[in-house]
Amino acid sequence: LKIVNRTSKIPIYIFSKFDEIKKSLSEKGVKVIDLGIGDPDMATPEFIVEAMCRYIRNKENHKYPPYSGIDDFKKSVAEYYYKNYNVELDYKTEVAALVGSKEGLAHLFLALGDAGDYVLIPDPAYPVYHASAIIAGCSIYKMPLTESNNYLPNIDNIYPDVAKKAKVLVVNYPNNPTGAVADSDFFEKLVGFGNKNNVVIVNDGAYIDIHSSEEKIPSLLQTPGSKNIGVEFGSLSKSFNMTGWRLGYVAGNKDVISKLIRIKTYFDSGQFAAIQQAGALALREGKETIDSLNKLYDHRRAIAVEKLQGKGLKVYESKGAFYIWFRIPSGYKTVEFVSLVLEKTGVIITPGNAFGSFGEGYCRISLTVGTKDLEEAMNRILELKF
Numbered sequence: 001l002k003i004v005n006r007t008s009k010i011p012i013y014i015f016s017k018f019d020e021i022k023k024s025l026s027e028k029g030v031k032v033i034d035l036g037i038g039d040p041d042m043a044t045p046e047f048i049v050e051a052m053c054r055y056i057r058n059k060e061n062h063k064y065p066p067y068s069g070i071d072d073f074k075k076s077v078a079e080y081y082y083k084n085y086n087v088e089l090d091y092k093t094e095v096a097a098l099v100g101s102k103e104g105l106a107h108l109f110l111a112l113g114d115a116g117d118y119v120l121i122p123d124p125a126y127p128v129y130h131a132s133a134i135i136a137g138c139s140i141y142k143m144p145l146t147e148s149n150n151y152l153p154n155i156d157n158i159y160p161d162v163a164k165k166a167k168v169l170v171v172n173y174p175n176n177p178t179g180a181v182a183d184s185d186f187f188e189k190l191v192g193f194g195n196k197n198n199v200v201i202v203n204d205g206a207y208i209d210i211h212s213s214e215e216k217i218p219s220l221l222q223t224p225g226s227k228n229i230g231v232e233f234g235s236l237s238k239s240f241n242m243t244g245w246r247l248g249y250v251a252g253n254k255d256v257i258s259k260l261i262r263i264k265t266y267f268d269s270g271q272f273a274a275i276q277q278a279g280a281l282a283l284r285e286g287k288e289t290i291d292s293l294n295k296l297y298d299h300r301r302a303i304a305v306e307k308l309q310g311k312g313l314k315v316y317e318s319k320g321a322f323y324i325w326f327r328i329p330s331g332y333k334t335v336e337f338v339s340l341v342l343e344k345t346g347v348i349i350t351p352g353n354a355f356g357s358f359g360e361g362y363c364r365i366s367l368t369v370g371t372k373d374l375e376e377a378m379n380r381i382l383e384l385k386f
C-alpha cells in the first residue's frame, strides 16, 4: 500500500500489542496475569444486567437513538451531578451520551481544533489524546506531569504565546496512569487560565467515581466559571464494570457539546437506547456498587503497594483510579524492565513511556484482576532478581 502519513504517525495502541503477546505466551502454556489494561475483572452488577434484559425487549429501543442521547440517560447524568457535586446541568443542552468516553475524547480535537491549532495535553497520559490530536492535525504542546509537581501540570509554565494560540487543554483526574487526584484549587487555576485565554478546558473524568474510600474527589464542573469554558467526560465503564457496554457522557459547556455532536453525527449513530436506559439506572441506583468497588480496590492497592515497597521500589502514593505507578529499579530502561518481568514471570505490566516520554522510568500496574491473581503476580515479581 502507499504510505499514509496520518496512519503511520500514530503508534500501534499498546494494549492491542499486549493481546498478541498474551496469546503467544498462553499458547506456550504460561499462565499470564495481565496487570496491563484497566478492565475490571468483575461482572456488571446483576440489577443492571437484569434490567437490560427487559430494556432490550422494548421495540422502541430497536431504532436509531437520538444523536445526543436519550432523555432518560441525559437526565440521569444531570441528576448524578446535582446529587454528587451540587452542579446544575440542563440535560437538553449541557449533557450528551457517548459510545464510551473514548469515542468522545477521540473526536474532541476534530470538533474543537483546526489543523495546526495548538492543543495542550499532559504527558504521561491516556494515549488517545495524543493520537487523536495527530489525527486531527493539531500541534501538540505537552504539559509534563512529574513526581515533583504531584502529577499536576504547572499552568504557570505555559508560554503566553502558546496559551494565546491554543484551543483546547485536556487534563484527566483522577489520573491515568499515575492515580493522582486534583483538588479544587487546581481546577480553579485551570478554569482561570481557560477563561483568560479563551481555551476550552476538558477534564477526562473516566475515573471520577474510582478512588481511595477516604478521598472526596471534586468535579471540574463545581468550579465557578467552569461552564463558560469547560466540559467533563464521564464513563460508566469503571464505575459499574461496564467496559464492554460502551457508554459514556460529556457534560458542561453547551457550545462545546454541540460542536462535538456535530462531528459525531457523521461517525456514529449513538449508543443502543437499551444500554443508555441501563446506564441511567446504574447512575441513579449504583452508589453501593461504587462504594464496594472502592473498598475492594483499597484492599488490592494496599497489597500491591506493600509488596512493591517491600522489594525496595518507590511507589507513588496514589489516591485515584485503580492504578499503581512506581519507579523501576535503577539500571534498567523501562521497556527492558517490562520485558524482563513478562518473560520471567508471565506478568504483564505497562511501561510508563507507553503514556509519553515523561513516563520513562516508571511502570503502571492495574488492580483489575482477582485479588488472588494480584497476589500471585506480585509474588512472582518479588522472586525476580533486580
Ligand SMILES: Cc1ncc(COP(=O)(O)O)c(C=O)c1O
Pocket (backbone or CB within 6 Å): 038, 099, 100, 101, 102, 103, 105, 126, 172, 176, 204, 206, 234, 235, 236, 237, 243, 246, 247, 248
Ligand atoms: C483516562 C481514560 N479516559 C477514558 C477512557 C475510556 O473509557 P471508556 O471509553 O470505556 O468510557 C479510559 C479507559 O481506560 C481511560 O483510562
